[in-house]
Amino acid sequence: MIENGISEVYFYFLVSGILVFLLTKLIKETEKYCYYHFNKIYCLHCCIIRKKLPKKEQEFLALKVPFYNKLSNTQKKVFEHRVAIFVVNYRFKSRGGLEISKDMKLLLAASAVTLTFGFRNTRFPMLDIILLYPKKYTSVITKKIHKGAYNPRLKTLVFSWEDFLLGNKIINDNINLGIHEFTHVIHLNSHKKKDLNSVIFKREFRALKKMIYNDVTLKKKLQTSGYIRKYGFKNQYEFIAVLLECFIETPKEFKALFPQIYKRIKKMLNFNFLGY
Template sequence: MNPFILLSVFFGVFVGKAIEPVYVYFYGKPLFIHFYPIPKKLKPFELEILNSNFHYYSNLSPRKKKYFDHRVATFIQNYQFIPKEGIEISTEMKILIAATAIKLSFGMRNYLVKVFDKIIIYPESYYSTVNDVWHKGEFNPRMKAIVFSWEDFLAGYEYDNDNLNLGLHEFAHAYHLHGLKSSDVSALIFAETYKQIISYTAKPEIRTKLIASNYFRIYAYTNSFEFIAVLLEHFFETPEQFEIEFPELFQKVRKMINF
């Protein structure tokens, strides 16, 4: 093994076991997020897809763009993309889907989670024989799959301030489950802050204010998983309004994903 890589692994293990727990206790975030001894790069036309279609990426610093590039390339290599009903999966599809997951998990050290291993893509809304309804997308833990209607995935980026983003919503479900089931440092922070959010929003006066505001669509109150997914959609789509209307909740969401 390359001596530099070996030293990097040793450093990571040492930091994780000896130093980081203390740091997390005092600061509520991982000691470090990005550390890539040999970062992967995207091809010029792949970078053009990101710069042309992904405003979040365009606003990153050059250093963070390199981190983002590495994560997108690694994500695409680690997950299977499966076409359905005759759709052809293009590089653009892979880049935009991967970038959505990376945006959501950019503050987490572990972004390659095991709660899903495949991404299934339909051209448009698809019919489920499991529950006899039409779907635009879903996270299926049993199948370890995230499923998208490509038409509806793209609609989530047509307007970036309507608080409706299918890609963010379904990946939020996946990272939520990872946060509750796993023991890496980012998952532990997610789980602990998630408990704080649920406790905070369960207060009668807070819940009344949330519902009365009409800021979060009524679907958010279906259950705690939908609530967190909708919170994260709003966090990325209209962060300024979110922070003004519910500053304490906004900061908790921010801490939860270490944004």
């Protein structure tokens, strides 16, 4: 009787596991089909159980995060849930005697959630640790002074806290360290992962590079307009990071100057809300 019982339980779990696997596969393929044919990601902000932030933390976001204030009440709940998830998903470490507060974690999470608000899956598999320095620091790897850096091998994202705060304080200069460095995480993640958002990001960025390469006039305008800072032309990784800083901070100006590029980035991030 015991052996039969064990066999039945094993069979039950085996069948259940297979069904869950097949159902997950079906959902993912259906999702891709819907996006490619209807250009839409369904159930973008669906969640069975949402985590809530205490009222004090909600008020903090309202005070410090302009993007959060633009959201509807329903969208704010999604934003809060994702911030709460982010804070517990990653390890926060510091150097130079910097003490990490809950408010600091909330601000870091808010940067990541803002950038990925058009994504369904906001977990970064290639990120485990967020390391904070009080100010600019000398990298042990490059031996150069940095404001921020992403090391995919160590799954670590590094920030100068002073410069991170400055990027959040000035909201229209197209310099935002949080957005910049989290873009690097998303970009490299898209090379390794096959979830829908990674596929979209990679595909749209490839199309964007091709469009600029084939349009000499557009390329020259990018280089001479003064809108895109020079650091963005260092390589493809810095280019997309700087573009996304502009997209988040000054979307109206971006759209007016470079409507074709703006459209690509909008699709890349699936930003179909807030008038983007």
